[in-house]
Amino acid sequence: MTRYFTEDHEWIEVEGDLGTVGITDYAQGQLGDITFVDLPEVGASVAKGDSVSVVDSVKAASDIYTPASGTITEVNQVLADEPELVNTEAEVGGWLYRMTLSDAAELGSLMDEAAYKTYVESL
């Protein structure tokens, strides 16, 4: 399993051609109290960089851009009742959706954990 990060603060954990996507702990800290997560439709075909989900906090709504292209296979149903899980477990239980990847080569443009850490420190 390998985890990649985007400059927009999404993470994707990849195992074979399956990916699990969420927002980073840094992102949830910036957003504050999350009150609702608008998740994509299972079966939807998405292209890297598409806005596929929206995270609502008390103060604002934030687009989530998918870090990779492919098809949505599952969404985190727990978030319907417990959106605050994205605050408390952003990079674990607060994952947003799972997908099959259509182009693994896309992952090459993403950051690894060390690069993301350096990126966040530069902000």
Add this chain to the structure above:
Amino acid sequence: MSEYPVNDDNQAEDLAPMLLPLDAWHRKKGGRMVEFAGYMMPVQYEGIMAEHLWTRESAGLFDVSHMGQIYISGENVEAALEAALPIDLSTLKTGSVRYSLLLDEEGGILDDLMVTCWSTGFYLVVNGATKWDDIGTLRELLPDDVTLNHLDENALLALQGPKAFAALERHVEGETPLSALTFMKGASFKLGGVDAWISRSGYTGEDGFEIAIPGEAAAQVADLLCSEPEVKPIGLGARDSLRLEAGLPLYGHDMNPDIDPVSANLVFGINKRRRSEGGFPGAEHILGVLAQGASKLRIGLTLEGRMAAREGAVVMLGDQQVGVVTSGGFSPSLQHPIAMAYVDAAHAADGTALEIEMRGKRLPAKVVPMPFVPHRYHR
């Protein structure tokens, strides 16, 4: 992730932000500073939800020093101010505070403000983003023998919540006890030895106080109040969610120059005598709207589900657009989304079922009376 700016201040000028007297104090307290109305201000400390709920159950200290404090005095100041504002000053006693509106010649709202009668003149508090324009407008409207002083060396704090009185009372001395102040009344006090004008007023729907003090004493007073166990500092984020629950409109969002006070449901800001006599900017248009009724009205909406409607979202009745959301968000006290919107008067009655379009979805919404959360003013 990219954030839509919501309820930021689009009127702030494109200049380097200015610093308020409590800038260092906010940073020391862990405030997350953002630009608002041309100033760097704290949007939150520990988190909007926690700060919001703390204010509703205890007491929150807000720095609102960005707001404009103006003192107006001189010969015939009453008549001059009545020509500028739709207020009836003959019924405003010394030490009393009243909500009023600054209007343009077409009856559009340039700002909303608080007017306090001092023994020597009138003290106005106006919105931060509009204060420079307001001062210009007022200077044009007021005759030369009336003096307008911008009290820009003052800070303004608000202490809001059911425990605000208990926390503040421990530190004030005055000719009258703090308990003598009821809602929309003010008086001079010494607050921790500092000269302070304190009124029982605010923007949260809670009992509370607004405290004008010299800017150089602001950190000392803020420390004094936050040393009380009931008091925590509260940022702009919770200020916005608190005022929304209280049904209080926000200038630049729920009011602007294209909206008249009748449509905004702010007729109470035009005092009764002025409604019959007129003689204020925009009177002709506004009295006409009053007689005929407004074509659209500011109303409250509660939403089903958890997805919040945001400013700019369209309000629908079937296939027909009947309005637009001007403020909206998740209510921390009610745990569901609420919104203010302007809708066609025909669909503004309480209980009307409408829908709000958000990101391609239709959110069921119902017109409800405001405030969403009952006011708890000390009358």
